[in-house]
Amino acid sequence: MFKLWATIVKDSRVLWRDGVGLALMFVMPIVLVIVITDIQNSTFQLINKNKLPVLVCNRDTGTSGKQLVEAINKVGMFSISELPKGQDKKTIADSMKKSDALMSVIIPADFTRKVMAKSKTTAGKALTSFGLQADSAQKDMGDISPLTLYYNPVLQESLRLSVKGALQSALQLVESRQTLRTLYFDINEKPLPSKLEGEMLNNKAVINDLPVSTNGSLKPPNAAQHNVPSWTIFAMFFVIMSLGGSIVREKTSGSFIRLKTLPTNYLVGMLSKQITYVGVTIIQAIVIFSLGIWLFPLIHLPGLNLPQDVFGLFVVTVLSGWCAVSYAIMIGVFAETHQQNNGFGAISIVILAAIGGLMVPTFTMDTSLKTIANFSPMHWCLQAYYGLFLENGKLSNVIGYLIPLVGITLAFQLIAIWGLKRKNLI
Secondary structure (H helix, E strand, O other), X not given: OHHHHHHHHHHHHHHXXXXXXXXXXXXXXXXXXXXXXXXXXXXXXXXXOOOEEEEEEEOOOOHHHHHHHHHHHHOOOEEEEEEOOOOOHHHHHHHHHHXXXXXXXXXXXXXXXXXXXXXHXXXXXXXXXXXXXXXXXXXXXXXXXXXXXXXXXXXXXXXXXXXXXXXHHHHHHHHHHHHHHHHHHHHHOOOOOHHHHHHHHHOOOOOOOOOOOOOOOOOOOOHHHHHHHHHHHHHHHOOHHHHHHHHHHHHHOOHHHHHHOOOOOXXXXXXXXXXXXXXXXXXXXXXXXXXXXXXXXXXXXXXXOOOOOHHHHHHHHHHHHHHHHHHHHHHHHHOOOHHHHHHHHHHHHHHHHXXXXXOOOHHHOOHHHHHHHOOOHHHHHHHHHHHHHXXXXXXXXXXHHHHHHHHHHHHHHHHHHHHHHHOOOO
């Protein structure tokens, strides 16, 4: 026990002198978690609360064009600015740049005429199906001329499709209103009352969206719940820069050879490094979680809500840290130089984070990438954290994620021991 304690003290002192390693393990993830959370929260705000700036060029002079502009405005997700109807494509593009608008909608000049014609055709078909006399002179004018949507290329496809869906709803509302008015007038020979029109068009069923959680909690997760756990895992795995470098330094300096002459085993030293750096990963988690709880609300970011099962959170954190430390030891054993350890370690961590779902959600990946994600230890760490943070689960609910994580960790340990024996270091 004394030997183990002495080596823990030694490793702690070595770590304390490694300023660059400490910066990579603490400063970098703190900056990352704040920046990424702010960016994602801004995206959520843009979609849910803020409004997209949109330019509208209404080239139509009739009532349907004005109704469409009003319907688009009532959608609630757009901040509309109207342009003169005579502007061409280049002028509209320049106007988008000047006003920082992401999109512009062009309403064609014959919009009202085509809507009126289509409503009369549809109403005539409806009257015929009712067995009533329809206007036989009414001709089918074809489909309504399409709207033109100019968009900034930086706009993501998912958001662009959402905007197109909202515009389609507004367009359908205008067409349905005109069809109802025409049909009512043809039957009753008087205009459709405004109150009845409103009841017929605005009588929509309400959709309640509720998050699925293990304990039945209905509180929706925020950007902090998504980002803080993922970048905590990323920070844990960056102990490879300090721990892997320490192992490389001991190999190149002859420390392994000198330890063979002493009445001890280097496995004691390896256990010491694991205890020391698992402690570091726990401190990383405490620091980053504390930032999410107390700092985020002060800088107008959503605060982090800890899961109810604090013990489960501690177990997941310890096992995630142990996996990160085991990976660092494995790389440090096989790396011959600091450059190899730092270069391969940093690149491999980014790759593991990418395929593990830290950068891109795994549900957006195709089947082959989802299969590959199962081999990333970060994937299982993230799923366990999400089971606690997002689903409000308990330790028993995330055991299925921890078992593969422990299996991967033990594989790292065995490979490291095999590497040490292969190089005659133990």
